[in-house]
Amino acid sequence: MELTSVLVLLHVLRFCYGEMYCLTCFAVVSPRHCKSIRRCDEGQVCYTEQYRSITGETLFNVGCGIASRCSTKQVNPLKQRFLGSKRYVYNKDTTTCTECCSTDACNRNGCGSLDYPQNRGPVCFDCQQTLDPGLCRSVSVCREDGVCQTYMKSEFGDKIFTLACAPNFVCDSFHGQTSTERCNQCCKTDLCNKDSCVTYRGPYGFQAKAESDQGPGILIFKNVTTNVGAGYDPDTGYFTAKRNGLFVFTWSMQSYKESILSVLKVNGEEKGHANTLYQVLANDTVTSYASDTATSFAVLRLISGDNVNIELINGTARKINTIFTGWAQYSTDLETLPAFYIQCPANCFPLMDPTTNNGGAADVENNALVLQDGFYIAFNQVGGKSTIEPVWLDSMWYTQYNYTVGAYGIIRLSTSAIHPCNIYFGYYLEWKFTTLPSAIPLDFKMNCSNRIQEYYPNTTVVFNAPLDGLYGFRVGISATIQDTLVALVVNSLEMIQIKLDGDYRPGSFPSPDNVIASPILQLKQNDEVSLFLLNGNVTSAMFTGWLISEL
Structure with a gap:
């Protein structure tokens, strides 16, 4: 036995x-x-x-x-x-x-036994010479201001790697510069330098959810559903890019009876924020939901070795809707892929100093976006709340920025000759869908251009994967009952839960609570994706999916 x-x-x-x-x-x-x-x-x-x-x-x-x-x-x-x-x-x-x-x-x-000191640098692989960083068997603990460095040089046809702790300034001038003859890369998380200077050309996509409520500091998303490319580390909360590219990140934070602020950082520098809102007036009138979820985004051009994480500035992030996702947008030519991202502390007019402006996507002088024909994911943040919408845009599309926008971003989705259709829509709108537990019926639509090609009324399988691949989704739910719970399900296996608290204050009409989630899932051909109502009611739902990369 x-x-x-x-x-x-x-x-x-x-x-x-x-x-x-x-x-x-x-x-x-x-x-x-x-x-x-x-x-x-x-x-x-x-x-x-x-x-x-x-x-x-x-x-x-x-x-x-x-x-x-x-x-x-x-x-x-x-x-x-x-x-x-x-x-x-x-x-x-x-x-x-x-x-x-x-x-x-x-x-x-x-x-x-005693752990490493709290005030320290990362633990790094430490080998003077090796032909394969993955075979290094020595480690060192860096000083508090140190980083993990990988240096590669080519000599007599051999690529020789040196892995060590290093001061920050060693990497400042040459960080991310790579060639077949020389490479110098740095990173800041434990054991992060074993894969540096080793080019990874495959797809990236991850989804991780908080396992417990967490207070201020670096948020750790322990519950990992997807981690294609192994870029996300559930022990540290950091995503580390193993190659240069354009990356999209989304994250959601839930609070209860308090306002909280979270920020996305790249190598310690803030690149985006999300905040929930809870207000109580002087007469004790509550003007917002007790439970609130804020979703935000960032479209960033990263270089190999860059570290991305979410940090909570104040309050407590509740585990149920606290999620971190990201993916690398594939392109055969990184320089021409249209992508744009700007943060606007006050307003976005005039358009100045965007964080990302790739492929000539923005005409800064004329305050406009001038784009190639195709499908785009458009991100928009107003008053701490974000929308994420796949849209068809063409070269004639032109926009003037709304001064109320707090952040804005777009990135073009890729298509291929093998699979030119890569975006899928589903809509549901009916007052108080309450059948428990039950799949939420949607009218399913598939777009391959700016015209609807197929229409399936009242289907409960909102998405059927056409091929093995990495997929992104946008799920928007509205509800008027407290503790409404919706699950995203793949082949009867629950992937994430979405919790909502409707506004049911006495003496007023119920006002729906709205939550947006952006799951990233690795699916096999013919996998079926559905939305299930587990508790409460749903007044409306919207489901959107797109192919990130074939696998």
Whole structure:
């Protein structure tokens, strides 16, 4: 029975844990002083083993091992030798603690030992010379003002990599400059430099949701649904670009009976914000919903090694609608892909100093966008609330900016000869849809140009994936009942929940609450996507999907 349990556990772990690095040392005075690291085999976890030597000193062994070695705190060392690493050497010393964990270098403070200092720089791979950064087995903890650096130079036809901690200024002049002969890249999160200067040309797309309520500071979105390209780190909350490109990020924050402010940062510099609103007048009249969700966006041109994260400035972000998503927009020619993004602290008129203006999308002097024909995702922020709309635009389209806009952005979606149609619409509008639990019926429309091509009335499967790919969605829900709950479902498997609180104050007509979510999902051909009402009512719903990249 015991052997069967171990085999089942290993089978589960093989799917739960992917590539993982663990500190690996023997007879160290504290795990955090271990300077060696290794990539674990499939299904292994990080372990810490505390023991008392024959001289009475407390020492530690750390490394990779199978989870069954941590099934009990008092461990038979002979059994440890049988189940654990072959490098484990049995002796008669007393083992006082064995502990396992399953994230990168998490055994640095196992068995109650001290963690790294709070005021420190990142933990970096540290190798003077290697032909493959992924094989580096040494680490260092940087000073507080340090970064992780990867430097590559070509010599005699060999690409030689140097990985180390470095001061910030070392990367300021040459950060992101890459060629086949030389590369110098820096990053600021733990163990981030193993993939730097190694070109990743595949697609990017991630969706991560908060696992718990969180206060001010860097927000950690632990519950990851999608992570194509492995750019998002659920342990640190950072997305790290592994190549240059145009990236789109959206995030949503939910608050309860307070106003909160969150910002998106790139390498520590603010590039966007989202704020909820809760107001109580002097006579205790509430002028806003108790629960409020704010969604925002950023369209950014990043270089390899850039780090993106969400930081909460004040208040508490509630877990239910707190989500972080992003994707890289594919293009065969990055320089000509139309993309534009501007933040406007007061107003956007006149149009000045955009954060992103790619492919000649904006004519700043004439305060206008002049675009190529095609589908675009258009983002608009007014009063802390954002809209995200796929729209067909042509070269004759011209806009004057509304001075009330707080931020605005667009990016052109890609199409291919194999699959020229890449955008899908679904609409539902009916006062108080209340059937519980039930799929919300929508009128489904598919657009391949500026004309509607197909129409399916009252369908409950709002999207059927035409091919394997990475897809973006925009889901807008309105409700008038408190605690309305809607789920986005793929093949009967729930992906995210959307919570709404309708305005039902006595003496007034109910006013709908509106929430927008922007899921990013990896789908197989013929996967079915639906919206399910789990509680409350829905007064209107809108669903939009688009193909980001074929997989």
